Amino acid sequence: MRRFLPASRAGRALTVGAALLSAGAALAPAGSAAASTVPASRHTVDYVALGDSYASAPLVPTQVDATCLRSDSNYASLVARSRSASLTDVTCSGATTADMTASQTEGVPAQLDALNRGTDLVTITIGGNDIGFSTVLGTCAQLTSADPTGSPCRTHFAGSGDDQITQAVADTGPKVAKVLRSIHRRAPHARVVVVGYPDLFPDDGVGCTSKTVPLAMGDFAWLRDKEKELNSMLARQARHGGAQYVNTYTPTVGHDLCKPSGERWIETFAPETPAAPVHPNATGESAMAGAVKAALARHGRH
Incomplete structure (x- = not known):
């Protein structure tokens, strides 16, 4: 995540990830990074949730894992409850694609270790940390004061x-x-669902001026486009990799971090409701869950 941050700024850049982890250490309950599970019954769907902080829902009540900052109201938990599925939730804040097959940190196993031949359903949200998006946002915030009406981050x-x-x-x-290939090998009978990222920035490209959103006006459209590129890549990889893609961007348009409290499903750099900076709050996770549930219902399997 540091690959895009100039060395001269490395010690003082405001990163969303750092703020997330600092807040999480104070608010999350003590505990291990063991997978969160919902007990199974004989005929329930065996569901495994994989992914990063947009899947784990850091700081959204109630946090059930202090290391991974995982909520029992993240989209996977809401989907599992709606379908009476047996959920093994190994989503973890800060996860990259590398953490799918290797331990992320002490006490956090490789996420794909949760899969087996009996797994029926897999959801995954991943890629944002691979492109260093938290560090990008931190750099953008640092550059804003030099040109608040321009586009210093894009430059x-x-x-x-x-x-x-x-x-x-x-x-x-x-x-x-x-x-995706590794998921299919470990869970050959599973329906695999790639869940995209929700609408973080105003879809019309018009930014907002606020101490809690320290971004230059000209950078909002560029950042919006980078998120759309990420989602398009995920949709393409899902299509080519035998998985289903769920678009959570369109259902969340109009509820980005520039919207006022009550309409905002993505929190600002200084959240007013329990959530990590520039991450979905409880309503945002619920909207993501709704998109996943609708996609599963359309196809009818699991």
């Missing part, structure tokens, strides 16, 4: 003509493809 990352974030998304594609 920083794409001013040379080669957009570093576009390249990072392209580089992440094969990693996602490899993860």
Whole structure:
């Protein structure tokens, strides 16, 4: 996640990830990083949830894992309850594609270890940390004061003509493809669902001026486009990798971090409701769950 941050800024950049972990250490209950599970009955669907913080829902009540900042109201938990599924939730804040097959940190096993031949349903949200999006946002916030009405972040990352974030998304594609192949090998009978990222920034590209959203006005449209590139890559990899893609962006348009409290499903850099900075709050996770449930119902299996 540090690959895009200049060394001269590394010690002082405001990163969303750092704020997330700091807040989580204070608010999450003590406990291990063991998978969260919902007890199975004889005929329930065996459901495994994989992914990063947009799947784990850091700081959203109630937190059930202090290490991974995992909520029992994340989209996977809501989907599982609606379908009476047996859920093994190994989602973990900060996860990258590498953490699917290797331990993320002490006490956090490789997420794919939760899969087996009896797994019926898998959901996964991944890729944002591979492109260093939290660090990108931190860098954008640092650059804003120098040109608040311009686009200093876009200039920083794409001013040379080669957009570093576009390249990072392209580089992440094969990693996602490899993860999907590994899921199919370990859970050959499972329905695999790639869940995209919700609408973080105003879809019309018009930004907002606020101490809690320290971004330059000209950078909102660029950041929106980078998220859309990430989601498009995930949809493409799902299509080619024998998985279903769930679009959570469209159902959350109009509820981005610029919207007022009560309409906002994505929190600002300084959240007013329990959630990590620039992450879904409880309503946002519920909206993501709704998109997943609708997609599962349309296809009728599991």
